[in-house]
Amino acid sequence: MKSFATMELKGIKTNGENVQGNGRIFSKITFLLFIGFSSTLLSQVRQTDTLKLSRQHYEELFLKQNLLLLAETYKINQAEAMVLQAKLWPNPNLTIEEVNLWATDKQLSYLDEPLPQVFGNVAQNTQFAVQLEQQIVTARKRKKQMDVEKVGVKVAEQEFEELLRNLKYEFRNTLTELQYLQLYNRVFLEQRDLIRNLLNAYKRQLENDHISKGEYMRLQTLQLEVSKEINELSKAKNDAEKELKVLLSITGPASLFVLEEDFTPNLQNLQNLDMLNLEQDFLRYRPDVKLAELENEYFKSLLTYEKSQAIPDINLNASYDRGGGVWPSFFGFGLSIDLPVFNRNQGAIAHAQMGIENTTYLSNDLRLRARAEFDQNYKDFRAALTFYESIDPDFETDLDEIFESYTKNFVNRNISLLQYLDFQEAYLENKRIILEAKKEIHLQLERLQYTVGTEI
Structure with missing residues (x-):
């Protein structure tokens, strides 16, 4: 399994001799990709007030346009340039x-x-x-300094991986939150339209003295409560959209809409995850663990270089x-x-030796923490999955049908307003529980992928 960053970095790795030329080529390619994709996006935004994409297409846009990722790639070129510099006489x-x-x-x-x-x-x-x-230059100092700078290239690559890991985690969770808010908001919008129709019908019956003014006022109160909930959800949606626009490098007043077909989890895929293999070797995917190991490797290379510095040129x-x-x-x-x-360079040699000891302890501590995180997050993921599996697949459809039946019976005055409101409250609560169960699957899966450090 390879993460996106690993595949991307293959395209920008250069040898010391070609770092400047390849760096310029990579910069041009990145710039052209950015301009090309941005122009397509901007044309779509100009044509509509809402940008409607699937989760996958939003992520493709994020990977191509996020400014922090684009900036981080140049750090790799900078590190490779230092390898070239160390080679010079x-x-x-x-x-x-x-x-x-x-x-x-x-x-x-x-x-x-x-x-x-x-x-x-x-x-x-x-x-x-x-x-x-x-x-x-004696004692092969140039080669030893190049070895130190080559570790710096690896560090820059892993820092890119770590940045991508963190940004993808933030991006996907924000995308999930926006998707959840859109779906939950739609439930209340449907309720608002339904209550408006009921109010219009009840207003005529109130004018004909067929119902009491108290019942009519109770429906008005319900409409106000639903409108307040829609307003709160709209503000939460705006906040999520703001975060996504920053991550997507999008400006302007256009709204973002996530198509909902991929919000419902694919249980078969989730149940077939090979967690045993991941548990055995997930540490080799973690960019932060690799960074800690590279810090140790850096000080080892530095120690060799500092010892050579004791030999005069x-x-x-x-x-x-x-x-x-x-x-x-x-x-x-x-x-x-x-x-x-x-x-005789005693201080610098001691500094490198202490660095090796320090990074060894830190690397071991990070490994212990990563394993503990994996165990905890896997349990949380299994708990979320078990809860979602406990919900009958037809429950939501049956809930909608029964609510529709209750509404018809209420209009035909076969049930009282109190009975109808009680069931409506239960209906909204169960809708929220179902949507939150789906949302929790996405969040726990992303947390598990974040812990593993690769796509699963």
């Missing part, structure tokens, strides 16, 4: 010094013979010295001195090296 150093820009007659009188020109009429009787120096130099010594023109060669008497 130090630049040679050129020094020109001891140049006399002019010479007086008195100074020239001390010379046994004048200094000749260097070329043409340039630099006659001019003293100068030139030195070229190159640092030779060598500086080779070649110099030319004109008119500054015994000979009018002098070529010389030399080398320089730091003597590791006081500074």
